[in-house]
Amino acid sequence: MKFFKKAAIVASSLLCAVALAACGNSKSSKDSDAYTPKKLTVQFVPSSNATTIEAKAKPLEKLLKKELGIPVKVSVSTDYNTIVEAMGSKKVDIGFLPPDAYVLAHKQNGVKVLLQAQRLNVEGADNHSGNKKVDYYRSQILVRKDSGIKSIKDLKGKKIAVQDTTSTAGWIYPVVEMYKHGVNINKDNIQTVQVKGHDQGVLSVYNKNTDAAFVFQSAENLVKKDAPDIHDKVVPIYTTKKIPNDTISVRGDMSSKWQKKIAKAFKDIAKTKKGHDIISSVYSHEGYADSKDSNFDIIREYDKTAEKLDK
Incomplete structure (x- = not known):
């Protein structure tokens, strides 16, 4: 009986090892099958004059190309819904999405949030900028x-x-x-x-x-x-x-390796004078911090209330 018990344990161990190896291969295979960009399309949404934003954002192309080693095209969407649809149809790789547009893009197309913008706090009756970086606005x-x-x-x-x-x-x-x-x-x-x-x-x-x-x-x-x-x-x-700050989000099928590279590139660019000048002039961003989907659960709560408006 002891022999059979030992044999069963060995067989069980072998099966576990095979299963674990299969799981590892499956994960690795999954990431290897994920989207690896040869060039990147980055799109903004117009918070002010779209033509002005595009002109201010264009210099990001060269900075991102230098960081990532592939061509980058920057453009401005006509509106929020357009960029959500473009990311869903895989025409846009990276979107500067405001909170509600991100929540919609995540729900419909599995878009993933990488970073959250940091802005200077707002003070006084004239809404002038303070000197503290915050991850929210109003x-x-x-x-x-x-x-x-x-x-x-x-x-x-x-x-x-x-x-x-x-x-x-x-x-x-x-x-x-x-x-x-x-x-x-x-x-x-x-x-x-x-x-x-x-x-x-x-x-x-x-x-x-x-x-x-x-x-x-x-x-x-x-x-x-x-x-x-x-x-x-x-x-x-x-x-x-308080409203969670804007996101830098990527299409949902992008490889984890490239998600990390893109997040690092934007954080590093924001720390340079040239990069900071660009993101500050486009959206008043001061830098970027890592983000996660649960940060936007408050937006989902507001969306549920908004649905009651027609009832």
Whole structure:
């Protein structure tokens, strides 16, 4: 009986070894079958004038090529939904996705978040930059100072400039927090006007084309050159809770090796003067930190509330 017991143990051990080897080969095979880029397509979404952003972001091509050793093409998407679809159809490898667009891209196409942007904190009535790097930002509802609009309830029956419905600061957060304050943007005689870029939202209020605008906090600073008196004319009536900062995300089938290379490249570029100047001018990014999908569960909670708006 002892012999048979020993034989069974040996056989069992051999089977385990074979199974483990198979599992190891399967994992290695899986990564070897993963997408390994020969060239990279990087796409941004327009938070302000799309042409200006593309011109500012283009120099990243050379910096990334130097870090990664393959050609890189940088472009700007027409809107948030377009970049989500492009990553799903594998036309775009890397997307600078705002939080809600990332959540959508992850759900629909398995897009993976690599990094989260760091920005300087915002302080004071004029929304000037502080000196502390943070991984969040906020949305604000802006109105003209002379409009008579003092609170969210005063927005009933008004015209509001908004961004795409997947824009976290330009739609999701402000409409959800309005809803929590008893104002439904779809049912309280509110007219929405979709504009492209938070700078256009600010200017629509400044020029009296709309009564209010949903923008990210400090968006007024985007137009100070053209409207030096912007802080005298346009003021926030509401500031939302914290929103996780923008992501650098990659298509879901990319190899883990290349995910790590890309994450390292962006972090290293952000530490150089030239690289920092580019990311700061494009999105006010100060650097990048490693991120994970669970950081965006708060966005999923807001999305669930947003779904109630039509009910």
